[in-house]
Amino acid sequence: MSKTNHEMDHLKLNELLKNSNIWPTEMGGWQPGVDVSFRGKSLLKDLNHLSWMSLVIYSITGNIPEPKQCELYEGIWVISTSFPDPRLWNNRIATLATNSRSTPVLGISAGIAVSEATIYGHRPLIATIDFLYDVQNKLDQGQNLSDILKALYHSTAPSYSGKGKNRSPAKIPGFGRPITPVDERRKPLLDLAKKCQYHQGKILQLAFDIEQQLKIIAPQLKMNIATLMAALCADQNMSPREFYYFVSLCFSGGILACAIDAETHHEGSFFPMPCNAIRYSGKPRRQWKNM
Amino acid sequence: MTKPEIHSDFWDEDPSPENPFTPSACYCSGYNVYDDLLPNISWVEYLYLMFMKEAPTKQQSTLLNALSVALANPGPRDNSVQAAMSAGAGGSTLASSLIAAIGVGAGNLGGAHEVAIATSCWQKFGTNLLLWQSGFNDFIKQKDGNTSRADVWLPIEHAPGFDPNGTHCAETIIQTLNYLSDISPNNHLAWLREHRTDMEKMTNSPLAMSGVAAAAFVDLGFEPSQAEMLFMLLRLPGAAAHALEQHETGWKDFPFFSDGLQVGVPNS
Numbered sequence: 341m342s343k344t345n346h347e348m349d350h351l352k353l354n355e356l357l358k359n360s361n362i363w364p365t366e367m368g369g370w371q372p373g374v375d376v377s378f379r380g381k382s383l384l385k386d387l388n389h390l391s392w393m394s395l396v397i398y399s400i401t402g403n404i405p406e407p408k409q410c411e412l413y414e415g416i417w418v419i420s421t422s423f424p425d426p427r428l429w430n431n432r433i434a435t436l437a438t439n440s441r442s443t444p445v446l447g448i449s450a451g452i453a454v455s456e457a458t459i460y461g462h463r464p465l466i467a468t469i470d471f472l473y474d475v476q477n478k479l480d481q482g483q484n485l486s487d488i489l490k491a492l493y494h495s496t497a498p499s500y501s502g503k504g505k506n507r508s509p510a511k512i513p514g515f516g517r518p519i520t521p522v523d524e525r526r527k528p529l530l531d532l533a534k535k536c537q538y539h540q541g542k543i544l545q546l547a548f549d550i551e552q553q554l555k556i557i558a559p560q561l562k563m564n565i566a567t568l569m570a571a572l573c574a575d576q577n578m579s580p581r582e583f584y585y586f587v588s589l590c591f592s593g594g595i596l597a598c599a600i601d602a603e604t605h606h607e608g609s610f611f612p613m614p615c616n617a618i619r620y621s622g623k624p625r626r627q628w629k630n631m
Numbered sequence: 632m633t634k635p636e637i638h639s640d641f642w643d644e645d646p647s648p649e650n651p652f653t654p655s656a657c658y659c660s661g662y663n664v665y666d667d668l669l670p671n672i673s674w675v676e677y678l679y680l681m682f683m684k685e686a687p688t689k690q691q692s693t694l695l696n697a698l699s700v701a702l703a704n705p706g707p708r709d710n711s712v713q714a715a716m717s718a719g720a721g722g723s724t725l726a727s728s729l730i731a732a733i734g735v736g737a738g739n740l741g742g743a744h745e746v747a748i749a750t751s752c753w754q755k756f757g758t759n760l761l762l763w764q765s766g767f768n769d770f771i772k773q774k775d776g777n778t779s780r781a782d783v784w785l786p787i788e789h790a791p792g793f794d795p796n797g798t799h800c801a802e803t804i805i806q807t808l809n810y811l812s813d814i815s816p817n818n819h820l821a822w823l824r825e826h827r828t829d830m831e832k833m834t835n836s837p838l839a840m841s842g843v844a845a846a847a848f849v850d851l852g853f854e855p856s857q858a859e860m861l862f863m864l865l866r867l868p869g870a871a872a873h874a875l876e877q878h879e880t881g882w883k884d885f886p887f888f889s890d891g892l893q894v895g896v897p898n899s
Binding site for chain 1: 634635636637638639640641642643644645646647651652653654658660661662663667668671672684686688689692724726727730734780781782783796797798799832835854856888890891892893894895896897898899
């Protein structure tokens, strides 16, 4: 090994030794029996008046949101992602958990983990805000919206959200929806945005412009709630990663409701399936041969 | 009303005459599980059969068994095992300790997602050192400027299969690589053994267990997603055993780093 590599190893080792004792952080910590600091403020003295959503946003961004921002953020969660429907894939986890008499928290936390899905949930949400910023950047560089969308839609990049080994969010994320193309949440969320006076933001307007263009390029792709959620948060200057953290718990209201409901039902009563519900398409019956 | 169906190309069940919700026989890739496989098959053979839909050869079975032993317990300092122990220390549910181990051990640093990426690299670069060289460079570029759409996964921050914090290849990794190479029916592990030091020079990092595992999974014919799943699964025994131990030991004999937090100090 060259001297440079030896030096690099020495630096790595020093770093490991240093980190084995300390965790420098500006986020905060607990002073046992005294106080809790949270991004430079006292949780118990300075932040104790905050609503839960305000604290969540403060945790993510370091800024305490204005009341109307908070109303918007809470509304996004309430309207967009809190369906108490046990058939939905993430909600089903909590339903199956408590109906199998596991603990609610095991079911709810697994349901939240499962919300990092490809056809719905966190992956398309993050892809959507990134897509909106990307399109806006290209427009700022002088490109034409129709050309941008056509290039994306007709690109050969593989994108299979519904099935297959390499599933990823759609090439034009935030448009199109499984089960139904109609998104019933659109009007209530836009009404809320108007009430909070966030209905004229630049990225929200871009979303509507994209929708207009897609009517010609890909009319089957209707705007879904992910685009509105992402656009409204982009207009609040959230980065894609901040938006990810913001939506990380957004399905919890619906998941919680499903867990509660399934616990009140008879154990094992959630759509039990008979053996012949399995549609087998594999190898024919055969005998094992020991090696 | 449409009859709900589950589609499977490896699992089938015969209903019992008394109750259609109770099976009288279950079949894995055509083999009767409780009549034929139970007395005849080993755990790793059954694992291979479920994933690959065919019985492994003797050599494949021997390799998967050895890999399972190598991965079974990363030890209590490993982040995934420590996560399971943290659940144990606080007296959390046992299920949560395994969820914690999977969640923490799923990542890009020594975790299952790294194994999947490394397995993809083997598929792309094979046994061509030049392709690996340019591939590693691409990963480093990706770290600085990710061009694909933002995702829940951040881009991997180091050469997949190598330990960015390591200074030399651990003896345990070399022992594992040597033994698995000797018994493997394929050539990726052996090629990795032959070129390990070249690749370590390219990446400025020593080979990690994730890299050995990825080569072994490729030698066994597994796809990246299968490798990712198996890596998580095969590392759970150690997490479970350490979590149980910590559950009994309690929170006082578990590191809390009482003086370790430097609040208000920027992360340099």
